[in-house]
Amino acid sequence: MSAPVTVVEHPVLADRMRVMRDRTTYHGAFRRALHEASAIVAIEATRDLPTEAVEIDTPLERTDARRLCGDVAVVPVLRAGLSMVEGFLRLLPDARVGHLGMQRDETTHSPHGYFERLPPRLAETHVFVLDPMLATGGSALYALDRLREAGARHVRLICLVCAPEGVAAVAEHHPDVPIWTATLDRCLDENAFIRPGLGDAGDRVFGTPPE
Numbered sequence: 585m586s587a588p589v590t591v592v593e594h595p596v597l598a599d600r601m602r603v604m605r606d607r608t609t610y611h612g613a614f615r616r617a618l619h620e621a622s623a624i625v626a627i628e629a630t631r632d633l634p635t636e637a638v639e640i641d642t643p644l645e646r647t648d649a650r651r652l653c654g655d656v657a658v659v660p661v662l663r664a665g666l667s668m669v670e671g672f673l674r675l676l677p678d679a680r681v682g683h684l685g686m687q688r689d690e691t692t693h694s695p696h697g698y699f700e701r702l703p704p705r706l707a708e709t710h711v712f713v714l715d716p717m718l719a720t721g722g723s724a725l726y727a728l729d730r731l732r733e734a735g736a737r738h739v740r741l742i743c744l745v746c747a748p749e750g751v752a753a754v755a756e757h758h759p760d761v762p763i764w765t766a767t768l769d770r771c772l773d774e775n776a777f778i779r780p781g782l783g784d785a786g787d788r789v790f791g792t793p794p795e
């Protein structure tokens with residue numbers, strides 16, 4: 585079994601990806617485009633969340649309605665994933681927020697974890713892992729492994745730009761984790777950057793270019 589990948593298609597999303605990919609986009613505009621792109625992907629990635637039947641009173645009469653039910657958590661992969669949180673919390677204001685901090689080593693391209701704080705009761709929770717970039721897949725696998733070890737069972741990975749190598753790695757090691765993304769890019773380069781990609785998402789969103 586391999587993980588299903590949903591490439592979200594929406595004209596506004598395509599436009600915000602153009603803004604993010606453009607090398608001349610300054611970090612303020614990059615951040616805003618990332619927020620808006622994440623909100624659009626969030627709409628699609630939450631399409632099958634459970635609801636329950638309730639009865640409510642409109643100003644005129646009693647009627648049937650549906651209410652979101654069940655625990656939801658968003659888990660951004662720091663740093664870049666932090667910028668996707670707001671788009672999800674606008675839809676799911678009661679979602680818990682876990683944090684997984686990690687940084688890719690520039691030479692080995694493997695992630696080094698530096699922070700972890702996860703919500704309780706993960707086994708019953710719908711978990712959305714947020715990271716705009718899926719390159720080698722090393723960071724995603726680290727995050728998914730930690731969530732599994734912590735008991736999470738219903739996990740989805742939400743990205744904006746994916747390389748085929750990263751998708752294959754998730755499919756091999758976590759075949760039950762579906763992926764939502766705005767684009768599937770061509771390949772990785774010799775530095776494990778996604779091509780055509782958008783550069784280093786964390787540096788661009790936080791305005792911290794390398795010295």
Ligand SMILES: O=P(O)(O)OC[C@H]1O[C@H](OP(=O)(O)OP(=O)(O)O)[C@H](O)[C@@H]1O
Pocket residue numbers: 661662663664665686687688689693695715716717718719720721722723724750776784785786787
């Ligand atoms: O699939 P991978 O090869 O692991 O690469 C993807 C990871 O690289 C980036 O994070 P980075 O390590 O640059 O940290 P940052 O978000 O703090 O910039 C990105 O946000 C992902 O977490």
Ligand SMILES: O=c1cc[nH]c(=O)[nH]1
Pocket residue numbers: 664717719776777778779781782783784785786
């Ligand atoms: O292209 C890439 C690869 C990893 N991390 C990024 O931010 N961008």
Ligand SMILES: [Mg+2]
Pocket residue numbers: 784785786787
């Ligand atoms: Mg980075």
